[in-house]
Amino acid sequence: MPLDRRHFLIQSGSAAAVVALFGQGCASPSTPTAMGSGEVLGFTGVPASLRDGIVVPPEYEWQLLYxxxxxxxxxxxxxxxxxxxxNSADDQAAQAGMHHDGMHFxxxxxxxxxGLLVMNHEYTDEQLLHTDGVKEWTAGKVRKSLHAMGVSVIEIRRTDKGWQQVLPSPFARRVHGSTPMRIAGPAAGTPLMRTTANPAGDAVFGTFANCxxxxxxxxxxxxxxxxxxxYFGGPKDAARNATAAQRRYGTVAGSQWVEYWRFDERFDVSRHPNEPHRFGWVVEIDPFDPTATPVKRTALGRKRQESATCTVAKDGRxxxxxxxxxxxxxxxKFISRDKVRPGTxxxxxxxxxxxxxxxxxxxARYDAGGRGQWLELTHGCNGLDAANGFADQAEVLIHARLAGDHVGATKMDRPEWIAIHPQSGEVYVTLTNNSQRGDAGKPPPDAANPRANNLFGGILRWREDAGDAAATGFAWDHFALAGDPAQPGSGARYPSASADAFGAPDGLHFDRGGLLWIQTDMSGQVIGKPPYTALGNNQMLCADPASGRIKRFLTGPNGCExxxxxxxxxxxxxxxxxxxxxxARDDGDTKPNSAWPDGTTPGSARPRSATLAIRRRxxxxxGT
Structure with a gap:
């Protein structure tokens, strides 16, 4: 999701860069898949479109699920x-949340x-969530908003009518902004995690902003x-007391998106400055046990978390x-001390x-020449000590951004989803965009982020030394620099001439056969406008890393990600x-420009985020 709730305007213009392709992944494009079901990327490509609906190849069909x-x-x-x-706040706590995002089967x-389909609900559109929008905030609206984020666990099964949700189900669960959770790891119980409501610093209510x-x-x-x-704020005059760390993380009074702090005091940073330290974590949930308490794992560091992609090193860690x-x-990157016990x-x-x-x-530090290094963020190493503002490991983790600054990690163009090739072990990351790259007072382009005013983003990848995920050195390159190649100065470079163009790559997923599924998140402010005109609505593409082919598979409704x-x-x-x-955010108009999936024209129904199940006919x- 773009910064600032998509209310920023992306500037135009960019500079050229070079793209290189290295490594081999799955089979060649003419080779049938492992299950003999057709040619890789053999489906009919979908053209870029501004159509307000779902478009998939004619060989496929989609089903509205959740x-x-x-x-x-x-x-x-x-x-x-x-x-x-x-619907009440209590209703919402037992329903699908808003703005579906990452998920797993x-x-x-x-x-x-x-199986169980587990998915995130990233944020709320308060205008749609409440009958009267945000004309007036109430404690009930705060509760409903918190309940509209978090995670859903639902049971589904495939029948002769397609995939169906199992109702009721012993596995069904909503984890949301009011769910009790445990805090674990090196930062648990430390002074910066303690609050009036939780003096022990080891428990917290809720998870939200789940991407x-x-x-x-x-x-x-x-x-x-x-x-x-x-979601954290407070009276504007309290902003003058904000610390450098609060400014670095954006938890400054007066800058909040929603007015939670007026009705739930834990969101008032002027009164409870440690409460934001209890968010920005990776949270572990056991989907098979609806009674299990979710756990915030502080050893993985606090940041605006995007992706927590797991693999196992050669030695089992x-x-x-x-x-x-x-x-x-x-x-x-986090490497565990101990080895994984096999099994699920x-x-x-x-x-x-x-x-x-x-x-x-x-x-990570991405050096020129295609080499990189993992820089350790451990108290006492690389200058991360009390003399430089880190009293202990808890402070290194709670202020991981500041630790990254200190050790000289590479400042990236919005790193989002990370996926690992199931055969080669190469790691791919989407860098969605950065319209401020090269602005006055901002970092200039560098080897890994080569375009000033990077409007379109791209996909970067690396191979760990010796093919070992626990290595501290790696080789990297750009798999794609996104954008419309027909736009002068776009800097777009794709791994093959047959690649379909896209912009603002975000979601990323490798299937078991080594096909890479790419999803886009262009802001509603720029869709259909220059220099994005030819890219249409947001879309999903499928890539074969071995051949470099990228083919558009799906386009979505107006305004969607x-x-x-x-x-x-x-x-x-x-x-x-x-x-x-x-x-839509066109010319200040906040009215939805789609009524999908329930209505046919904007205004005929409240638009609803939803899960689709897509199959070959x-x-x-x-992907074939």
């Missing part, structure tokens, strides 16, 4: 969606035709708290890759429950989220 307001399936409470937004049986995600080898879900800063989705922020059953989840609490955090992507283990269903359809492998 829109905002759908009951989750908790047995004792299944309130239906009220089209006039009259956890199979419940060997067939893969029954991308990750999945552990032992079968738990990692939700990432991204733009948490916008866990590695987690993360981005910090803001302009000029960093890419991080309850015993394995119990055996690995502390694995994310002990280990080493690093930030395409995000959240997971392919079932048999590769025959693709789940995709359509976030905030109708989100012949039942074959998706």
């Amino acid at each position: 829109p905002w307001g759908t009951p989750t399936g908790v047995a004792n409470r299944m309130p239906s969606f009220a089209p006039d937004a009259s 956890f199979a419940l049986d060997a067939s893969g035709e029954r 991308a995600m990750g999945v552990t080898p032992w079968g738990t879900y990692l939700t990432c708290e991204e733009n948490f800063h916008g 866990l590695v987690v890759y993360m981005g910090d989705d803001s302009r000029f922020e960093y890419i991080y 059953d309850a015993a394995a989840r119990a055996a690995n429950r502390h694995l994310l609490d002990e280990g080493t955090l690093y930030a 395409i995000t959240g992507c997971v392919v079932t283990p048999d590769r025959r269903t693709l789940f995709v989220n359509i976030q905030h359809p109708g989100e 012949d039942g074959g492998i998706v």
Whole structure:
């Protein structure tokens, strides 16, 4: 999601750069997939479009599965969606939240035709959430807003009518902004985590601003708290007392997006300055146990979390890759101290429950010449000591951004989702854009971020030394520099001449066959306008890294972001989220420019974020 709730205007212009392609991934483009279901990227490409609806290849069909307001399936409470937004805060706590984002499918049986779909709900559109919008804030609206974010756990199964939600379900659960949670790891219980409500500093209510995600080898879900800063505020005159760390993280009184602080005092940073320290973490959730308390894992560092992509090093330790989705922020890696206990059953989840609490955090430096280094963020190393403002490891983690500054990590163009090629082990990251790169007083272009006023973003990748995720050195290159190649000075470079153009890459997912699914998030302010005109609405593309081909697979409704992507283990269903359809910010108009999926024309219904299930009409492998 773009910064500042999409209320910024992206400038035009950019500079040229060079793109290189290295490494090999999946099979060549003419080779059938492993399951013999057709040619890789054999589907009919979808043209860029400004059509207000879902467009997929003619060989495919899509199904609406889980829109905002759908009951989750908790047995004792299944309130239906009220089209006039009259659902209560308690109703919303048992319904699908707003603005679906990252998600994962956890199979419940060997067939893969029954499973848990777990997804994030990133933020709220208060105008749509309440019957009278934001004309007046109340405590009830604050509660409903908090309940509209977080995570949904729903049970689904495939039938002869397609994928269906199981109602009720013993697994069904909503985790939201009021759910009790535990704080674990090196920062738990330390002075900067203590508040009046929780003097021990080891517990907190809620998770929100949940964007991308990750999945552990032992079968738990990692939700990432991204733009948490916008929910904390206070009286404007308190801003003069803001610390450097508060300004670095954006938790400054008077700059809030919503007025939570007037009705829930924990959001008032002038009264409770430590409360924001308890957000911006990776949160671990056990989707198979609805009674399990979610845990905020502080060893992974506090930032505007984007992605928590897991893999296992050669020696069996866990590695987690993360981005910090803001302009000029960093890419991080966590390596656990101990090895992963194999398995995904309850015993394995119990055996690995502390694995994310002990280990080493690093930030990446991308050097010229295609080499890079992981810089350790440990108290006492690389100048991270009391003399430089870090009293202990807790402060290094709580102020991970400041630690990254100190060690000299590379300031990136909004690092977002991270995906790992299942065969080659290469790591890919989307860098969505950065319209301020090269502005006066801002960092200039560098090797990894080569374009000034980077409007379109791109995809960068690296290969860890010796193919070991625990290595501290790596080789990197640009897989793609996005944009419209027909625009003079766009700097767009793609890995092959047959690649379809796109802008603002965000979501990223590798399926088991090595196909890379790319999702875009251009701001509603710029869609359909120069220099973005030819790119149409936000879209999803499929890439074959071996050939460099990139083909457009889906285009979405007006104003939406395409995000959240997971392919079932048999590769025959693709789940995709359509976030905030109708989100228009044209000439100050805040009225939705879409009524998808319930209405046919803007204004005929409240637009609703939703999950789609997409399949080939012949039942074959998706991406062919």
